[in-house]
Amino acid sequence: MNLHVSSRDIGERTLDIVSGMKSLEGPLLPILHEIQAEFGYVPQECLPIIARELNLSRAEVHGVVTFYHDYRDHPAGRHVLKLCRAEACQSMGGDQLAERVKALLGIDFHQTTLDGAVTLEPVYCLGLCSAAPAAMLDGEVHGRLDADTVNDLVAEVRA
Ligand code: FES
DSSP: OOOOOOHHHHHHHHHHHHHHHTTSSSOHHHHHHHHHHHHSSOOTTHHHHHHHHHTOOHHHHHHHHHHSTTOOSSOOOSEEEEEEOSHHHIIIIIHHHHHHHHHHHTOOTTEEOTTSOEEEEEESOOSOGGGOSOEEETTEEEOSOOHHHHHHHHHHHHO
16 A cells, blocks of 8 residues: 555556556446555545546546445545444444444544544444454454453554
8 A cells, every 4th residue: 555645646556557457347346446455545536537537427436436435535544443333233232332432532434533543434244243243453353342342442543
């Protein structure tokens, strides 16, 4: 992931990615995925390039970026904490846990703390339903969360 790039670099890299992938069937999602892997988010300046190259309107591309929760429109924090919001986790206290995490961090879903430490995101099933409620911190899954383990996770990202 390259977080220190100018707008010009973003434009050139975006064009490279789109050119290499636009012949795929249904290229938009894989292109957005690749752009997020490259920059850590989907920069606004990529959208007109993608739209032009795929013969789509900018609104169509923007609509897809905002529809899928996996795509970020701003750089993520140093840590990314994903809380499972799907049914099994909700039935095991996921809602209260989410409210606790939001209060501890002082942010809502899709937001990043002001110090850039952590981005909080919802996720819809981590495949850990038997150990609900579950979360993922920087790609590592954590199950059977309770108030104490959530405090530990938050302390870890704040450290
Ligand atoms: S519903 Fe949360 S891990 Fe499956």
